[in-house]
Amino acid sequence: MRILSGIQPSGVLHIGNYFGMMRPAIELQKEGETFYFIADYHALTSLRDPEALRENSRRVALDFLACGLDPERAALFRQSDVPQVTELAWILSTIAPMGLLERAHSYKDKLARGMAATVGLFNYPVLMAADILIYDSDIVPVGKDQKQHIEITRDLAGKINETYGSEPDQPVFKLPEPRIHAKTEVVPGLDGQKMSKSYGNNIDIFGDENETRKRVMSIVTDSAPVEAPKDPERSTIFKLYSLFASKDEITEMRERFEKGGTGYGEFKKELFVKLWDYFAPMRKRREEILRDKSYSDNVLARGSERANQIADQVMARVRAAVGLRTRGGEDRQNSRPRATGDGSVRASNAIAEKHQPASESP
Numbered sequence: 411m412r413i414l415s416g417i418q419p420s421g422v423l424h425i426g427n428y429f430g431m432m433r434p435a436i437e438l439q440k441e442g443e444t445f446y447f448i449a450d451y452h453a454l455t456s457l458r459d460p461e462a463l464r465e466n467s468r469r470v471a472l473d474f475l476a477c478g479l480d481p482e483r484a485a486l487f488r489q490s491d492v493p494q495v496t497e498l499a500w501i502l503s504t505i506a507p508m509g510l511l512e513r514a515h516s517y518k519d520k521l522a523r524g525m526a527a528t529v530g531l532f533n534y535p536v537l538m539a540a541d542i543l544i545y546d547s548d549i550v551p552v553g554k555d556q557k558q559h560i561e562i563t564r565d566l567a568g569k570i571n572e573t574y575g576s577e578p579d580q581p582v583f584k585l586p587e588p589r590i591h592a593k594t595e596v597v598p599g600l601d602g603q604k605m606s607k608s609y610g611n612n613i614d615i616f617g618d619e620n621e622t623r624k625r626v627m628s629i630v631t632d633s634a635p636v637e638a639p640k641d642p643e644r645s646t647i648f649k650l651y652s653l654f655a656s657k658d659e660i661t662e663m664r665e666r667f668e669k670g671g672t673g674y675g676e677f678k679k680e681l682f683v684k685l686w687d688y689f690a691p692m693r694k695r696r697e698e699i700l701r702d703k704s705y706s707d708n709v710l711a712r713g714s715e716r717a718n719q720i721a722d723q724v725m726a727r728v729r730a731a732v733g734l735r736t737r738g739g740e741d742r743q744n745s746r747p748r749a750t751g752d753g754s755v756r757a758s759n760a761i762a763e764k765h766q767p768a769s770e771s772p
């Protein structure tokens with residue numbers, strides 16, 4: 411089973427990223443072959459400061475490693491180190507219906523927030539589909555906001571399969587499944603809306619202690635007085651606390667909410683302590699990684715090598731399937747099927763072979 415996900419280096423990582431995507435991705439390392447990347451091409455749709463993009467990309471790698479990404483199990487790489495993905499995005503865009511992309515919530519939200527309607531922003535889901543399909547991914551761990559993008563990916567893969575897979579049992583692409591955990595699908599931010607770097611309501615994973623405390627203390631609450639009973643289900647403090655605390659601790663806080671007699675300020679202090687302790691081992695690991703200047707670079711170089719191998723194989727299959735010239739003997743060799751166990755991709759490589767014009771044989 412192949413598992414893949416990406417995260418944009420458009421800012422500093424927050425606890426919504428952690429619980430929505432990073433922690434599930436790290437847990438999945440035990441279940442299959444994992445590929446995680448820093449979506450720097452995607453970040454170009456919102457970030458236009460080259461030094462900031464480079465710096466954020468380095469930071470995402472560092473933070474992901476500190477949080478438990480194990481480079482012996484997972485390939486970690488920069489999206490732009492596999493430029494073939496932009497070629498696949500082009501091929502997908504030739505069959506992508508405008509209407510499908512026009513319905514993308516994330517695109518509409520970004521326009522509503524004042525972002526300029528660029529072609530890149532509009533095509534964002536097509537590039538994301540290419541990211542997923544170019545690695546024959548089975549499972550994509552993400553937060554709920556990405557669900558529609560995965561549905562679009564499945565639609566585009568289906569269209570390519572219908573158009574270019576000569577038989578239903580010989581698809582060009584596998585159809586990926588999202589992996590979204592109900593409990594952490596939308597982590598709320600300080601104002602109770604989805605936590606997001608672009609809403610400024612984020613609590614960062616590796617924020618400085620005073621800043622993090624200040625942010626926790628600024629969580630928006632209703633004006634219930636100390637003695638009043640409070641509704642835990644409607645409280646951002648309680649929702650965030652539930653991410654960090656044990657079952658018993660959650661039950662206890664729920665009872666204190668419902669009983670009254672404790673103010674929100676007190677609950678916020680308890681949340682801060684839990685949150686700060688939770689990330690303590692990761693802060694320590696981060697310090698260690700920082701001491702070895704070349705560690706992250708080496709991890710990224712190894713990850714990109716692995717990702718390129720697979721992307722080259724899949725692109726040879728795709729180029730052959732759609733009728734583009736494959737690049738000489740090397741690609742023909744690369745287009746040989748990988749052992750998947752389920753036969754689907756093996757079958758589609760047969761298409762690659764079949765579509766290969768005789769004149770191009772090495």
Ligand code: AMP
Nearest residue numbers: 418426427430431552553595596597605
């Ligand atoms: P992004 O920062 O948009 O690149 O998001 C990276 C990953 O974190 C994606 O899988 C998102 O779905 C996930 N994510 C971002 N914000 C949240 C949130 N507030 N709650 C849950 N998941 C989130």
Ligand code: TRP
Nearest residue numbers: 415416417418449452538541542
């Ligand atoms: N769009 C994702 C986000 O903003 C990042 C991303 C890009 C991604 N390509 C992907 C996630 C492929 C999963 C798979 O969070």
